[in-house]
Amino acid sequence: MTRILGVDGARGGWAAAVVDIEDTAGDDVTWLRLPTISQALALDVDVIAVDMPIGLPRTGRRECDLLAKKLLGRAHPRVFLAPPRDVLQATSYADAAARHRAHAGGLGLSVQTWNIVDKMREVDAVADDPRLVEVHPELSFARLAGAVLPSKHGTDGRAVRLRALAGRWLALRDVPPGLDGLDALAAAWSGQRWLRGEAESLPASPPRDDLGRPMRIVV
Numbered sequence: 001m002t003r004i005l006g007v008d009g010a011r012g013g014w015a016a017a018v019v020d021i022e023d024t025a026g027d028d029v030t031w032l033r034l035p036t037i038s039q040a041l042a043l044d045v046d047v048i049a050v051d052m053p054i055g056l057p058r059t060g061r062r063e064c065d066l067l068a069k070k071l072l073g074r075a076h077p078r079v080f081l082a083p084p085r086d087v088l089q090a091t092s093y094a095d096a097a098a099r100h101r102a103h104a105g106g107l108g109l110s111v112q113t114w115n116i117v118d119k120m121r122e123v124d125a126v127a128d129d130p131r132l133v134e135v136h137p138e139l140s141f142a143r144l145a146g147a148v149l150p151s152k153h154g155t156d157g158r159a160v161r162l163r164a165l166a167g168r169w170l171a172l173r174d175v176p177p178g179l180d181g182l183d184a185l186a187a188a189w190s191g192q193r194w195l196r197g198e199a200e201s202l203p204a205s206p207p208r209d210d211l212g213r214p215m216r217i218v219v
Contacts, residue, residue, distance in 0.1 A: 004195065005045040006188025007037070008137060008180050009052060009119045015180035016040055019188045027169060029185065031176050037122045047131050049191025051183060052116070052123045053082035054134040055208060055215035059103045060084070064217045067202040068136055071219075075148050078138045080113050085209065088121050127213055135190040137183035139202075139219045144168060144189060152179050161186070194218045 002021040007014050016032040034040055040048055055062070062082050069076035083096070084103035090096035093114045100109035126132070142148045145164040151157055161182045166172050168189060175181060193199035199218045206216035 003045040006184040007050045008183040010180040017185040049135045049187040055213035056085040137186040140186035140190040
């Protein structure tokens with residue numbers, strides 16, 4: 001049996017979906033809420049697909065983020081641009097914004113990106129675990145459904161994502177409320193594709209950051 005873990009940042013921690021891939025029976029999905037990413041790494045799984053940057057640039061933008069935005073078209077704001085690594089050392093938004101301008105050609109740092117810097121630090125501390133691979137749920141959903149989905153904040157945002165997942169897991173049940181669990185399961189779907197050698201890497205030949213980590217998003 002193969003075990004896939006999809007992880008998405010959530011309020012107060014991480015939403016996770018563990019998928020047990022059976023050879024002869026239907027896959028089994030277990031939903032978890034984890035306070036820290038380290039608890040995800042403590043699980044006995046074959047791959048951990050996480051919606052959080054892993055490889056970080058010294059300066060400028062990551063090619064994978066720009067390619068992801070291009071794939072999403074009008075929905076490109078759903079992809080946050082990963083900041084240069086120095087931003088992780090910041091102690092306040094003002095500090096982070098100054099560091100970002102210094103290493104990103106004068107460009108500003110969004111408040112939304114600053115709000116997930118703590119989670120970036122968590123992942124950065126464990127990013128050498130070979131099971132970790134970076135994904136983006138919106139890209140996963142687009143590939144799974146065959147089209148970019150409407151905003152998840154719209155009236156049917158949850159329903160359309162649940163239908164996309166149910167097309168892959170026909171017996172999907174006990175789905176937690178909200179969207180974080182759905183994003184985690186979409187991440188797990190891309191993680192499974194990666195493990196099978198079926199996934200696309202953005203870019204196809206990813207550069208590595210100063211720590212030797214690939215700057216890529218797997219779809």
